[in-house]
Amino acid sequence: MSEALAGFRPARRTPAGPVPLDRALHRVPAAPVAAPDALPGFARSTVDGYAVRAADTYGVSDGVPGYLQVTGAVLMGAQPTVTVGPGTAVSMPTGGVLPPGADAVVMIEYTQQVMPGTVEVVRPVAPGEGVVRADEDAAPGAELVPAGRPLRAQDLAMLAAAGVTTVSAHARPRVTIFSTGDEVVPPETATLRPGQVRDATAVALAALVADAGGEPAVSGIVPDDAQALETALRAALPASDLIVVSAGSSVGARDETASVVGRLGTIWCHGLAVKPGKPTLLAECDGVPVIGLPGNPRSALVVFRLLGVPLVRLVGGCTAPPPEAVVRARLARDLPSAAGRLDVVQVKLADGVATPVFGLSALLSVLTTADGYVIIPEEATGLDAGTEVDVTIYR
């Protein structure tokens, strides 16, 4: 399983294209973005107060205040019209441009206007105090955002501040989703005939794809028929960056999926040491990665979170995926596990205790009841009650 997770690294990457900033959240920059100019671009006051020469304030205190002549005021968003000379001060709003001659700003809290045109200063300031340097937020050419890491809210803010309103980002990977099985019917089916089940997997896979930054295309239900599946896959390859097939649930149907995929490309592995999720297929056809998922929805979703989501990100150029939401909790009971097999155990969380939710792998209710899951690694033979575990939270 670890081998499959780490080893299957298809070369495919989506191309880069321009994305406007207001649609760029979570998009993946294809190249680092550098600051075109210094930011903020001018020395800027960080407080309300008076622009001064710091030397004029040395030694002042509550007991021995200094007195400066106020020669003017800086307005927000405007070039200062006055210069600060020895013994003078200029009134400043937070965010205003530091006037020529000044090297610090005294906070208004440490001043008092004793008479019109004169301000009393009771605290000394050092040069640079109360001021952001012109290039303190970014020097020209500094990296504003790296390539490969999905853009976060503050990255958008920084790009906006720098006037970068379009980013070159990887296209969202187009992920084609097929369901297979003679028993599978669309969710819209009002009344089921005996033996039929509605397609539960496709809509959930599409959701996971979208959350991973992909563009899902739910492409319908293919009957358990090799020719029909081959035709569907061939037709989907040109417009897909990744293909996901939730295979039939019986051994025969799974083998059929594998043999069809084998005819179209190279099977990288078939069968994983993971529970649930053993009958998983990884392949590459015409440069398009293909994932064959177990037939039952619960196993399909568990495996897709572990293998499919990282693949969607990889193909979409994401080299620094955002971390999952993880909570530490103590296990409510012993969890047995076979060595050599990775176990994904669903748990409910309450008051720092993780209680396993057991049930057949055919049951979706095990997943909907769970708040998250615990992974028992391949080398472990189980975990004792009371062990601290990382619970990855569903969201």
Added chain:
Amino acid sequence: MSEALAGFRPARRTPAGPVPLDRALHRVPAAPVAAPDALPGFARSTVDGYAVRAADTYGVSDGVPGYLQVTGAVLMGAQPTVTVGPGTAVSMPTGGVLPPGADAVVMIEYTQQVMPGTVEVVRPVAPGEGVVRADEDAAPGAELVPAGRPLRAQDLAMLAAAGVTTVSAHARPRVTIFSTGDEVVPPETATLRPGQVRDATAVALAALVADAGGEPAVSGIVPDDAQALETALRAALPASDLIVVSAGSSVGARDETASVVGRLGTIWCHGLAVKPGKPTLLAECDGVPVIGLPGNPRSALVVFRLLGVPLVRLVGGCTAPPPEAVVRARLARDLPSAAGRLDVVQVKLADGVATPVFGLSALLSVLTTADGYVIIPEEATGLDAGTEVDVTIYR
């Protein structure tokens, strides 16, 4: 600060409306959804094998196999055409309908076809083994998803399985975002005049709103003018479920925002014991919650994550917000903090160590450099180097 977080609970909730399942990820159900019918709806095999009467297998073993007459086969998605009587078995695919008369399925691994029409069984099965009951995933009327919790991928799967293809969900809260300040110009501005800064906050707030399930409306830059702000707010109220104003950065501009908001409604608090973010305003105007944020983008984004995101969720009917991504790490150095004030400290993460990123609150680069943040609660007077802390990760 805690008081502000816990205490400001405006009554406004967005109305419910129908949402198709394939657009319902992360949407908030307005009412619990119950299963219309039993799921899977029929007793279903969980393995490939033979449907049998369990009693016919009692006592069998490798040494003393049992022999059953194979009277037919169940096909996927079809009603069985045979009944299982004493001494007989019916071939079953995983997921097939259990035929009448059978109460268990023997896995194919524990059988062997010894001659046409006869199967050898070497392991006994108990009644119910190898079978999912007709109502085991959901009984009719069982709650499939609760109200108030954003829908996760597996919830969509469960609803699809039940044939529920439309969910009644709260409308996304419409969040109107204003920037204010004579110095603030649109991000598209190619060349800044001295003292001007581009609007960095609005695009980032819009991103946080969208991630919290809201529908942001970036509504432009209002000059530092009470009448202009009042006109803009009045016009926005009827079509907003929440209004966010990133106030001017100077004390005067902030006071002006407060006095305008005070004329339009009730100020709940003005000024928070949080760093950065002190000059935050919470109010309610005509039943619409209004948040006034600090003028500098970094403080605005920090405060909006703490106060704004929970408010967007609350107004959108979300009573069980998804947890943040949190990582445990050790502090690289001492962190001082004033008691009675909540401190939000930006940190970089590497190898389980959280290194604080310091810098003036006017610097956005502190936020873009950080991987996450640590909260020093109001009652603490700082944290020692080496302390284990929860780092909330940006994503």
